[in-house]
Structures are given as C-alpha cells and as structure tokens.
Amino acid sequence: MRILKAKDYLEMSRKAANLIAAQVIMKPDCVLGLATGSTPIGLYQQLIQGYQQGDLDFSQVRTANLDEYKGLTRENDQSYYYFMHQNLFKSINVKEENTNIPDGTVADSAAECARYDEVIRALGGVDLQLLGLGHNGHIGFNEPADSFAKGTHCVDLTESTIEANKRFFASADDVPRQAYTMGIQTIMGARKILVVVNGEAKADIVQKAFFGPVTPQVPASILQFHPDVTLVGDEAALSKIN
Numbered sequence: 001m002r003i004l005k006a007k008d009y010l011e012m013s014r015k016a017a018n019l020i021a022a023q024v025i026m027k028p029d030c031v032l033g034l035a036t037g038s039t040p041i042g043l044y045q046q047l048i049q050g051y052q053q054g055d056l057d058f059s060q061v062r063t064a065n066l067d068e069y070k071g072l073t074r075e076n077d078q079s080y081y082y083f084m085h086q087n088l089f090k091s092i093n094v095k096e097e098n099t100n101i102p103d104g105t106v107a108d109s110a111a112e113c114a115r116y117d118e119v120i121r122a123l124g125g126v127d128l129q130l131l132g133l134g135h136n137g138h139i140g141f142n143e144p145a146d147s148f149a150k151g152t153h154c155v156d157l158t159e160s161t162i163e164a165n166k167r168f169f170a171s172a173d174d175v176p177r178q179a180y181t182m183g184i185q186t187i188m189g190a191r192k193i194l195v196v197v198n199g200e201a202k203a204d205i206v207q208k209a210f211f212g213p214v215t216p217q218v219p220a221s222i223l224q225f226h227p228d229v230t231l232v233g234d235e236a237a238l239s240k241i242n
C-alpha cells in the first residue's frame with residue numbers, strides 16, 4: 001500500500017485528483033469507480049478545474065458509482081445520483097449514458113443488484129476505484145458484518161451510518177434505512193484503489209482498517225489484500241499510523 005500524506009484537505013484533494021487525472025490521461029476510456037460522501041467533494045472540484053483548463057477530457061470515460069440509497073429518486077437532493085450530477089457530472093464532459101449508479105427507485109432488490117453487477121461486468125471491470133471510509137470502516141455501504149458480501153446487494157444501514165449521514169437530511173428519521181451497494185468482491189476486483197480520508201475523526205478507523213486484523217467487522221480491512229491501494233489522507237486522519 002502506498003500512503004500519501006497531505007498537510008490539509010486541499011492538498012489531499014489535489015493529490016487524489018492527480019492520481020485520477022493520470023488514469024484518465026493514460027487511458028481515456030477508463031472506467032472510474034466513483035464515491036460520494038463529503039471527503040471526495042474537493043477532489044471532484046480539482047477534476048472540474050482540470051477539465052476547465054483543458055487538461056482533462058472525460059468524453060470517453062465511463063463511470064460506476066459505489067452505492068445509492070434505496071427509495072430515493074434521482075430528483076431527491078440527497079440521492080447519490082443528484083450528488084454526482086451536482087458535484088461532478090454537470091461540470092465536466094462525461095456523457096450521461098456513460099455514467100452508472102444503482103437505481104434506488106427499483107423496489108426489487110434482487111433484480112436491481114443483478115442488473116448493476118451486469119453493468120460492471122459489461123464495462124470490463126473498474127480501472128480505478130475511489131473510496132471514502134465510513135467511521136465504522138464501511139466502504140461503499142458495506143457495513144460491518146459476519147462475512148464479506150460479494151456482489152451488489154441491498155443493505156440495512158447501521159445506526160452509526162444513519163447517525164453520521166443525518167447531517168444531510170432534515171432529521172435522522174428522513175435518512176433511508178436501506179441502500180444498494182457494490183459488494184466487496186466487486187470493489188476488490190478494481191485494478192487500482194484510491195482511498196481518501198481527512199480529519200481527526202477518521203484517525204482511529206484508518207489505523208484499524210489498514211493496520212489492524214482483516215475482518216468483515218471492519219469492511220475496509222480487506223483492502224490490505226489488494227495489490228494496488230493508495231491511501232491519501234491529511235495529517236489529522238493519518239495521525240495514528242505514524
């Protein structure tokens with residue numbers, strides 16, 4: 001695992017965006033696995049700047065997002081579809097038909113999960129998967145569990161995730177209780193993985209996930225077995241691993 005330490009959030013965002021930019025430049029039709037949450041917003045802004053300055057072209061890039069809340073429509077401003085359009089897609093030249101996100105409005109979980117796995121298979125897998133890290137070690141919405149989930153599946157969100165994400169909703173009651181997420185096998189199948197973390201609140205889980213035992217109780221710990229992981233974090237998030 002490569003660890004890149006940044007002095008602050010802006011530098012973390014720049015370093016991470018540089019790695020994604022390198023991927024897009026070296027393979028213009030690459031498949032980018034994308035993530036939501038507050039951590040990647042700064043790096044998406046950097047990618048938008050790179051596009052506006054004429055350094056990056058996303059016209060052939062394909063994307064596959066990690067997850068989506070079940071039950072939220074695309075128009076709901078808390079859906080991950082909405083998030084991706086607001087924070088990245090509307091400001092770069094990626095083609096709508098080349099972007100993929102699980103469809104939270106499909107009630108039949110088995111059908112939607114099978115469809116999404118087929119989408120990723122048809123894309124030829126993910127070249128570079130971007131990941132944030134939940135406070136309980138979740139990646140995508142793979143919550144702590146007794147075993148590692150394989151493909152796309154529907155999860156019941158844990159209380160800690162509902163608590164962490166309620167800041168985006170009017171109240172905790174409005175946070176959806178379920179989500180569709182890529183599975184651990186799909187994430188591990190990505191050719192490269194880029195994890196971004198910032199802030200002191202992530203310091204403990206960074207230490208556990210990357211230097212603790214590999215266990216489904218800390219889903220991100222499986223990344224220790226991936227051959228090409230880069231962790232980019234600010235000093236606060238990396239403070240317990242030095």
Ligand SMILES: N[C@@H]1[C@@H](O)[C@H](O)[C@@H](COP(=O)(O)O)O[C@@H]1O
Pocket residue numbers: 035036037038039040066067131132133134135139140141161165
């Ligand atoms: N499903 C998302 C994850 O993909 C994200 O990585 C995580 C951390 O979010 P943040 O970056 O806001 O800390 O929480 C959310 O629940």
